[in-house]
Amino acid sequence: xxxxxxxxxxxxxxxxxxxxxxxxxxxxxxxxxxxxxxxxxxxxxxxxxxxxxxxxxxxxxxxxxxxxxxxxxxxxxxxxxxxxxxxxxxxxxxxxxxxxxxxxxxxxxxxxxxxxxxxxxxxxxxxxxxxxxxxxxxxxxxxxxxxxxxxxxxxxxxxxxxxxxxxxxxxxxxxxxxxxxxxxxxxxxxxxxxxxxxxxxxxxxxxxxxxxxxxxxxxxxxxxxxxxxxxxxxxxxxxxxxxxxxxxxxxxxxxxxxxxxxxxxxxxxxxxxxxxxxxxxxxxxxxxxxxxxxxxxxxxxxxxxxxxxxxxxxxxxxxxxxxxxxxxxxxxxxxxxxxxxxxxxxxxxxxxxxxxxxxxxxxxxxxxxxxxxxxxxxxxxxxxxxxxxxxxxxxxxxxxxxxxxxxxxxxxxxxxxxxxxxxxxxxxxxxxxxxxxxxxxxxxxxxxxxxxxxxxxxxxxxxxx
Numbered sequence: 001x002x003x004x005x006x007x008x009x010x011x012x013x014x015x016x017x018x019x020x021x022x023x024x025x026x027x028x029x030x031x032x033x034x035x036x037x038x039x040x041x042x043x044x045x046x047x048x049x050x051x052x053x054x055x056x057x058x059x060x061x062x063x064x065x066x067x068x069x070x071x072x073x074x075x076x077x078x079x080x081x082x083x084x085x086x087x088x089x090x091x092x093x094x095x096x097x098x099x100x101x102x103x104x105x106x107x108x109x110x111x112x113x114x115x116x117x118x119x120x121x122x123x124x125x126x127x128x129x130x131x132x133x134x135x136x137x138x139x140x141x142x143x144x145x146x147x148x149x150x151x152x153x154x155x156x157x158x159x160x161x162x163x164x165x166x167x168x169x170x171x172x173x174x175x176x177x178x179x180x181x182x183x184x185x186x187x188x189x190x191x192x193x194x195x196x197x198x199x200x201x202x203x204x205x206x207x208x209x210x211x212x213x214x215x216x217x218x219x220x221x222x223x224x225x226x227x228x229x230x231x232x233x234x235x236x237x238x239x240x241x242x243x244x245x246x247x248x249x250x251x252x253x254x255x256x257x258x259x260x261x262x263x264x265x266x267x268x269x270x271x272x273x274x275x276x277x278x279x280x281x282x283x284x285x286x287x288x289x290x291x292x293x294x295x296x297x298x299x300x301x302x303x304x305x306x307x308x309x310x311x312x313x314x315x316x317x318x319x320x321x322x323x324x325x326x327x328x329x330x331x332x333x334x335x336x337x338x339x340x341x342x343x344x345x346x347x348x349x350x351x352x353x354x355x356x357x358x359x360x361x362x363x364x365x366x367x368x369x370x371x372x373x374x375x376x377x378x379x380x381x382x383x384x385x386x387x388x389x390x391x392x393x394x395x396x397x398x399x400x401x402x403x404x405x406x407x408x409x410x411x412x413x414x415x416x417x418x419x420x421x422x423x424x425x426x427x428x429x430x431x432x433x434x435x436x437x438x439x440x441x442x443x444x445x446x447x448x449x450x451x452x453x454x455x456x457x458x459x460x461x462x463x464x465x
Contacts, residue, residue, distance in 0.1 A: 035104075035125030038111065043068045043076075043083055046120065055104065055125055078106065079123065086110035086121045096128070103132045157234075159250040161209065164189045175256055177225030194221035194229065201234075208238060209247050216252060231261040295370040297347055298354035306369035306377055307434075313381045314434040317423050324423040325388035327378035328441040329357065329395065332415045332453040334374035337406055349404055349414060350374065356398045360391065377438075385422045385458055392418040392456040415454035419445025425460055 029036060035052030037045055044067055048060045058071055068076040075097050085092045086108065095106045105126045113119040155171035166189045173179070193201050197220035204218040216236045221229045236252020293305035301309070310326070317324035331337075331353055338346040354370060361368040361378050371377040378395075380388050395418060404414035421440035432439070440459040448457040 037063070037123050037125075038120055039068065039079065039083060039123060040120040041083070041087065041118070043080055045071060052125055055099075055127065075106070079108075079121075082106075082108040082123070083121050087118050089118070092121070096132075102127055102129045104128065154253050154255045157236075157252055157254060159189055159252070161247050161250060172254070176222065176230060179225065192222045194223075197221055205250070208236075208250070216250060219257070230256050231258045233257045295354075298351050298370050300354050300358060300376075301367060301369035303369065303371050303377075306367075306371065306379070309367060309369075310379055310434045310437070313379060314423070314437065317381065323382055323384050324437075325380040325383040325385060326421050326437050326441045327380065327388060327392055327395075328371070328419045328438070328445040329368075329376040329378060330417050330445055330449070331374040332417055332449075333406065333409045336408060337414065340407060352402055352404065353399055353414070353416065356402060357395060360394050360398050364391075366391075377441075383422075385420065385424070388420050388422065389456060389458055392420055396454065396456065410452075411454055417445060417448040417453050418456045419443065419448055420456065420458040422459075 029049050033051060035055040036049045037052050038047045040046050044065060045063045048063045053060055056072060063071045068079045078095055082092045092108045097104050097106060105128045106123060108121045108123045110118045111120050111122050155175060156169040157166050159166040165187050190198055190202060201218040201220045204216055207213040208216040214237065216234065219231065219233050222232050224230050232254050234252050234254040236250050238247040239251040240249040242248050293301055295302045313324055334346065337349060354376065357368045357376055357378065365382060366378055366380040368376055368378040380391065396416060399416045400413065402414065405412065406414050419441045421437050421444060423437065425440060426436055444457045444459040448455050451457065
């Protein structure tokens, strides 16, 4: 039997320690949550841990010493290919395999001996079923998000405020017709914004960073891949702050609103054209109305216009108990003037007389109109009978001052006769209203003519027998 000294020799102690360490390694080898095995150069299983035995439903005793074709025929070819790649000192790619409802990832690495020669491969089986489902779910979510963003013409961008750098989702390049494979040169914030829109866009960003506004919103132009421009609407908010409260990240979405912008511009253009057309129509209507209410020869209000003014002033004066006077004015011997001097001269006479009448009446609040032929009418709101008579006398003098010579008339020059009526002269129970005022002034005019022309007569100041 070996002596106690022999058992307690340093060599024996080292072997005991090595054995304990090996047992510890084997224990760890069996307990790791990854299936592990070692295949030698011939594809024979040398070791199989407990986890792999459970994964493949193959006991270690059954597997060790047997070839991969005998133990795992369903993926023996895959393990052989990994072993061949290792022996040829080529990279060994990872593989996935489906085993029932579980997905396993198989990774292999060469194992060398003391001489540096490939002695076999170490193979790890990792259950990635949950990871695969998560990846598939993430891929599905990403696909849906991508579809939703592209269908809506949107992309996402994330700005690092401290570095002034921005990340944009792939939809950015797709939607704007940019080459997806080209190097990303749009990683500087605001570098894609049109120069004319940049100041306004940066101001909107600074409003959010400073806290003046809760959200970022800006409309600006960016270049398209075909050389054109797209109108973009961006909205976002600060999503991350530093310990000191300073904003760190701005997350935003952008949408191509070029179509909407074009529609807005077309609508705006149509509105402008419509407003211009309406303005032109309004001006045309004003001109037509003015023409319809003006005498084409003298440019004075015509009888239609005068009738409306008379009715308005009559009702106002009646309602408020204010005075109102009316003058009917007729050019004396006008038919004879036409016969002697011709119609063109007669027209000039009408214009000159109309102009001087308007000049005198226009000094107050009155208005004069061409009533018809050689007859004019003047409306004097607020004028009493005496005031109206004074104005009529001034009109006689003004017309005489024209020095329109006329042969075969007593005065030797053109004159006018004037009849005056006033609201105060109308009977209280009269039903004729404004028309009665005209009739009375017309009768006074007739009396001025009968009395020798070139004079004024006031209704009620002469005998009507």
